[in-house]
Amino acid sequence: MTLSAKRLMPLIAYCAYVVFVLVSLLLGPVRYIGGDYVLVVTYVFLVTLLFAFGFLLGAQGPIPIRSVRKKNYEILCGAKNTRLFFIYLIIVSLCFTLYGWWVFFTGAGSLSFSSLGSNYIDSYAGYERGQAKINFTYLLNILLYSVVGVVFFFSAFYYQGLSPWFKKSLAFVIFSFLFTQLVASGKQKFLGDFVVCATLAFGFYYARSAKQLSMKAVFGLSSGFFLVGFLFLEILRQRYVAIDIGVYNFSSRAHDLITMNESSLVFDVFGDEYGLAFSIFLSYFSNGLHGLALCLQLPFEWTYFVGNSYSLTRLVEIITDSNGAISAMSYPARAGEVFGWGASKWHSLYSWMASDFTFPGVAAIAFFFGAFYGRLWLEALAAKKFASGPLFAVFSLGLVFSLANNQIMHTLSGIITVLFVFAMWLLSGRGRA
Numbered sequence: 001m002t003l004s005a006k007r008l009m010p011l012i013a014y015c016a017y018v019v020f021v022l023v024s025l026l027l028g029p030v031r032y033i034g035g036d037y038v039l040v041v042t043y044v045f046l047v048t049l050l051f052a053f054g055f056l057l058g059a060q061g062p063i064p065i066r067s068v069r070k071k072n073y074e075i076l077c078g079a080k081n082t083r084l085f086f087i088y089l090i091i092v093s094l095c096f097t098l099y100g101w102w103v104f105f106t107g108a109g110s111l112s113f114s115s116l117g118s119n120y121i122d123s124y125a126g127y128e129r130g131q132a133k134i135n136f137t138y139l140l141n142i143l144l145y146s147v148v149g150v151v152f153f154f155s156a157f158y159y160q161g162l163s164p165w166f167k168k169s170l171a172f173v174i175f176s177f178l179f180t181q182l183v184a185s186g187k188q189k190f191l192g193d194f195v196v197c198a199t200l201a202f203g204f205y206y207a208r209s210a211k212q213l214s215m216k217a218v219f220g221l222s223s224g225f226f227l228v229g230f231l232f233l234e235i236l237r238q239r240y241v242a243i244d245i246g247v248y249n250f251s252s253r254a255h256d257l258i259t260m261n262e263s264s265l266v267f268d269v270f271g272d273e274y275g276l277a278f279s280i281f282l283s284y285f286s287n288g289l290h291g292l293a294l295c296l297q298l299p300f301e302w303t304y305f306v307g308n309s310y311s312l313t314r315l316v317e318i319i320t321d322s323n324g325a326i327s328a329m330s331y332p333a334r335a336g337e338v339f340g341w342g343a344s345k346w347h348s349l350y351s352w353m354a355s356d357f358t359f360p361g362v363a364a365i366a367f368f369f370g371a372f373y374g375r376l377w378l379e380a381l382a383a384k385k386f387a388s389g390p391l392f393a394v395f396s397l398g399l400v401f402s403l404a405n406n407q408i409m410h411t412l413s414g415i416i417t418v419l420f421v422f423a424m425w426l427l428s429g430r431g432r433a
Contacts, residue, residue: 006063006207006381007059007377007378009203009207010055010203010373010374010377010396011052011055011059013203014048014051015048015052017400018044018403020285021285021286021289021403021404022044022289024282024283024285024286025037025040025285025286025289025290026041028279028282028283028286029260029261029264029266029275029278029279029282030258030259030260030280030283030286030287031261032257032259032290033256033258034257034293035289035290035293036296036297037293039293039296040289040292040293040296043292043296043350043359044289044403046363047350047362047363047366048366050363050366050367050370051366051370051373052370053367053370054366054368054369054370054371054372054373054374055370055373055374056370056374057370057371057374058370058371058372058373058375058377059374059375059377059378060374063378063381063382070161070208070209072383072384073161073208073383076161076383076386077158077161077162078161079386081386082386085386086158086162086166086170089150089151090169090170090173093148093150093151093173094169094172096143096144096147096148097172097173097176099140099144100144100176100177100180101176101180103180104180104183104184121239121242121243141413142411142412142413142416143413144413145411145413146413146416146417146420148173148174148177148190149413149414150390150420151170151173151174152174152194152197152393153197153390153393153394153397153417153421154390154421155170155174155197155201156197156198156200156201156204156389156390157201157204157380157389157390157393158389158390159201160201160204160205178190178191178194182235188232188235191228191231193397195228196396196397196400197393197397200392200393200396202221204380207381208381232277232281233277233278233281234277236276236280236281237273237274237276237277240273240276240277240280241273245276246272246273246276247262247267247272247275247276248272250276255345256340257290257339257340257341258283258287260276260279264279266278266279284346285403285404286403286404287345287346287404288346288347288349288351288403288405289348289404290341291332291335291346291348291351292347292348292351294335294338294341295331295332295334295335295347295351295354296359298331298334298335298338300354300359301334301355302329302355302356303326303327303329303330303355303356304326304356306356307326307327307329307331307352307356308352308353308406308409309352309406309409309410309415310327310343310406311409311410311411311412311414311415313326313327313330314327327343329355330343330352331347331351331352331355332347332352335351346404346405347405347406348402348403348404348405349398349401349402349405349406349407350362350402352406352409353365353406369395373392373395373399376388376391376392376395385425386425386428387421387425388425390421390424390425391424391425394408394417394418394421394422
């Protein structure tokens with residue numbers, strides 16, 4: 001791969017992903033009612049174009065040849081303070097991993113792989129959005145998810161350069177967390193985060209390598225994506241079987257603004273159960289854009305620079321004793337009042353951010369973010385700062401989910417993780433944690 005191709009690799013991947021999501025919205029089996037999709041496609045195209053211009057501007061400048069040969073990266077991995085950071089991270093994450101295993105073995109859910117769907121339904125029994133009890137267990141879980149998030153992002157950049165002991169310890173933490181989350185509660189969120197971070201790890205490795213992508217590597221990647229894709233479909237299939245929803249009654253049981261194209265070729269290829277699972281899987285990428293289509297029809301109401309995150313809004317409302325005063329003004333909440341597609345449904349990152357910055361403002365921010373993202377990519381390639389690669393991984397995860405939801409800033413654990421990695425980037429230099 002040439003240096004020019006390495007420079008543009010993230011931008012090309014993101015633009016291809018945007019096209020995939022738009023195709024899923026316009027041609028997918030799940031159809032939405034009430035959205036202006038000409039306006040949505042135009043807006044997404046504009047934001048993506050401005051992001052691309054910003055990235056091209058930020059990614060200008062030389063890429064040192066020696067960084068491509070991994071010299072800087074190897075120096076960074078071998079730095080004393082880098083090793084100390086990973087020792088601390090592994091000690092803390094192993095403690096939380098033991099806690100996670102204790103919760104797993106003392107839980108009431110079935111440990112059978114065939115019970116993933118019913119476990120997911122049971123995990124949300126009695127759940128009411130915004131009414132969580134703040135106690136020791138609640139805070140401990142927030143810290144658990146935050147630590148695992150940090151492990152994901154730093155592993156994405158550093159894993160290949162770590163010693164065997166570090167690798168085994170981090171792998172144990174990551175796969176323990178994935179296993180307990182998947183089996184005990186049937187949740188896919190962290191599997192999705194892991195897939196993104198694992199893909200980034202390969203991307204970092206490939207960008208640092210002078211080797212061309214071999215057929216063996218292509219076959220291995222394809223097999224991995226196939227297995228993960230099947231796992232996603234199986235979880236969704238079990239989930240909808242558990243609540244007795246199939247193709248025949250999806251349109252009547254789903255949301256009023258959602259319907260299913262039962263004549264889609266998807267059902268001819270996959271059958272009814274897996275066809276429904278595949279359709280829902282595609283809708284994960286597209287239903288945030290339906291929320292965007294509805295929000296674009298609403299007037300702006302300012303949310304005091306906290307409406308971009310549900311958890312941040314709720315935190316401010318609790319502190320100021322103003323329950324619902326700010327969150328009710330956000331675009332997602334008002335889309336619920338006007339159209340019936342509320343904040344509990346998925347809304348793109350654009351809708352959340354527009355609550356604070358307006359939709360034209362979000363488009364302008366996309367340009368400046370693209371420039372920063374491009375500069376951060378060059379920093380990661382050249383291994384200039386301790387946290388450049390992990391911070392690039394954080395923002396990449398946010399970009400992957402940006403058309404669907406506000407993934408990295410929706411929960412308190414996500415906010416803590418983002419702020420921690422960003423602070424590490426601000427405060428760190430070469431090899432200094």
